[in-house]
Amino acid sequence: MHDILDLNRYPLDRPGSPEWQALVDRCRAELAQDGMFSLDGLMQPEVAQGAADALQGKFATESFHHKREHNIYFKDSVEGLAPDHPALQKVETSNFTLCADQFQGSPVLRLYDWPPFAEFLAATMDKQNLYTMDDPLARLNIMSYGAEQALNWHFDRSEFTTTMLLQAPDEGGEFIYSPELRSDDDPNYPGVERLLAGEDPNMRAITLSPGTLNIFRGKNSPHRVGTVKGDKHRVIAVFTFYERPGVRFTDEENIGFYGRAS
Ligand SMILES: O=C(O)CCC(=O)C(=O)O
Ligand SMILES: [Fe+2]
Numbered sequence: 001m002h003d004i005l006d007l008n009r010y011p012l013d014r015p016g017s018p019e020w021q022a023l024v025d026r027c028r029a030e031l032a033q034d035g036m037f038s039l040d041g042l043m044q045p046e047v048a049q050g051a052a053d054a055l056q057g058k059f060a061t062e063s064f065h066h067k068r069e070h071n072i073y074f075k076d077s078v079e080g081l082a083p084d085h086p087a088l089q090k091v092e093t094s095n096f097t098l099c100a101d102q103f104q105g106s107p108v109l110r111l112y113d114w115p116p117f118a119e120f121l122a123a124t125m126d127k128q129n130l131y132t133m134d135d136p137l138a139r140l141n142i143m144s145y146g147a148e149q150a151l152n153w154h155f156d157r158s159e160f161t162t163t164m165l166l167q168a169p170d171e172g173g174e175f176i177y178s179p180e181l182r183s184d185d186d187p188n189y190p191g192v193e194r195l196l197a198g199e200d201p202n203m204r205a206i207t208l209s210p211g212t213l214n215i216f217r218g219k220n221s222p223h224r225v226g227t228v229k230g231d232k233h234r235v236i237a238v239f240t241f242y243e244r245p246g247v248r249f250t251d252e253e254n255i256g257f258y259g260r261a262s
Pocket of ligand 1: 151156161163175
């Protein structure tokens with residue numbers, strides 16, 4: 001994996017070694033404090049950019065155009081909230097998505113299927129084990145956001161989101177979030193309303209660079225991607241792991257997410 005990853009800086013290939021443990025400890029401390037950590041340049045930036053370049057044609061011809069209106073909960077209704085409550089206002093998400101069966105041989109897929117990657121992530125997230133999915137579509141997705149496109153405000157369904165930026169846009173495309181705006185016990189609807197009005201005092205933004213791995217605790221921290229400006233697309237890989245092996249989505253779920261079954 002030395003040909004695609006910076007394993008001198010990030011010793012993912014030496015699980016259990018003191019330098020591996022030191023990196024895990026650092027990541028865990030950052031997750032506890034900020035709800036995220038990044039490994040800047042884990043994939044060599046030119047390899048990441050090359051992976052994005054290789055997919056340009058496929059994005060143009062065979063990607064799924066994901067475009068929909070949704071609220072921050074991705075739910076039609078929320079118990080205890082009137083349908084016109086400001087916390088339920090609609091936002092629009094638009095991007096182009098490719099699934100794992102459309103980029104076989106990509107370095108991103110090599111990383112996903114490399115067992116020390118899941119082992120490292122599990123250790124940082126304090127999980128016994130993490131497993132790659134068996135689903136040929138959902139296991140790994142690469143999303144492309146062109147001019148005026150964005151992933152809008154949402155809470156994640158899973159505890160963590162694991163991404164790697166492959167190509168940065170010239171402008172926009174920041175990752176914008178509000179750490180722990182709600183908790184498992186307190187939905188904080190007034191806070192959600194303030195956030196959607198653009199008035200959340202705790203809102204933060206980070207700009208990722210190509211090859212950077214980002215782990216984000218997104219279940220209670222709402223986030224969005226800033227609208228991309230200009231011709232250069234924002235291209236990002238989203239890795240999906242589960243705590244049990246063999247997970248697949250139903251055909252119905254895949255048709256909803258990707259417009260087709262596997
Ligand atoms: O594109 C990104 O940086 C974030 C992706 C994300 O939030 C998600 O997939 O849930
Ligand atoms: Fe998310």
